[in-house]
Amino acid sequence: MGKINLMILSALLFSGCAEYLPISGGQIKGVVTPVPEQWGAVADDKIIQFETNAGQAYSVNLWVVEVSGSLHVFAGDKRANWVEDIEQNPKVRLRAETSIFELEAVRVNDAQEFELFAQAWKAKYGNRPRNENVDETYLYRLRSRTN
Numbered sequence: 001m002g003k004i005n006l007m008i009l010s011a012l013l014f015s016g017c018a019e020y021l022p023i024s025g026g027q028i029k030g031v032v033t034p035v036p037e038q039w040g041a042v043a044d045d046k047i048i049q050f051e052t053n054a055g056q057a058y059s060v061n062l063w064v065v066e067v068s069g070s071l072h073v074f075a076g077d078k079r080a081n082w083v084e085d086i087e088q089n090p091k092v093r094l095r096a097e098t099s100i101f102e103l104e105a106v107r108v109n110d111a112q113e114f115e116l117f118a119q120a121w122k123a124k125y126g127n128r129p130r131n132e133n134v135d136e137t138y139l140y141r142l143r144s145r146t147n
Contacts, residue, residue, distance in 0.1 A: 027057035033099040035144045039066050042096040046124075049095040052085030064094075065120045067141075072108070072117050075138040077131045083138045091145060105140040114139060 028051045042048070043066035050073060051059040060082050062073050071094070075083045086092065086105045094101045108114055114134040122128045131137050 025059045027051065028059045028093060028095045028100060030095050030098045030100040033101060035101050035103065038069065039071055042094075042099075042101075043071060045096055050082065051093040051095070052082045052089070053091065053093075054085035054088035058082060058085055059095075063121075063125060065117060065124055067113065067116045067120050071103075071142040072120075073105070073140050073142065074117070074121070074129060076129060077133075077136050077138070079138065086140060092142065094142065102145055103142040104145045105142055108139040108141055109134055113141075 028049050036042070043064065045064065047061050048064045049059055050062045050064075051057055058081055060080075062082075065072050065074070086107075090105045092103050092105045094103055108117070111134050114132065114137075117139060118128050118132055129137070
């Protein structure tokens with residue numbers, strides 16, 4: 001069984017589907033770009049690269065949704081490594097194409113904002129988030145960094 005899984009993983013990597021795999025990495029590379037006034041094509045991307053840094057750069061591929069002009073990333077009710085990092089250091093970086101945007105992640109605790117997010121998530125990805133209890137999930141709004 002292990003050989004079959006390795007063969008499938010290898011096929012996905014070599015066929016260009018690696019960006020869809022939940023494989024974490026280190027520091028993302030690209031050109032640091034000013035945060036745009038409107039997210040446009042970035043918000044249309046199905047998947048972005050997202051980097052946290054609570055001592056060591058950690059990056060992961062995530063789904064992203066725009067709500068009221070702000071990008072949002074969602075971990076559901078899982079306290080993933082990137083969520084742990086944000087809890088220690090809210091400064092994050094997002095890569096779309098070759099552009100890197102330096103941002104700050106703010107946890108969403110407002111039920112109305114979560115509902116708008118859930119509607120946008122469904123419109124983009126075809127289903128609503130599994131756990132919709134804002135107190136039990138990790139939803140982050142991304143904004144320009146404050147110094």
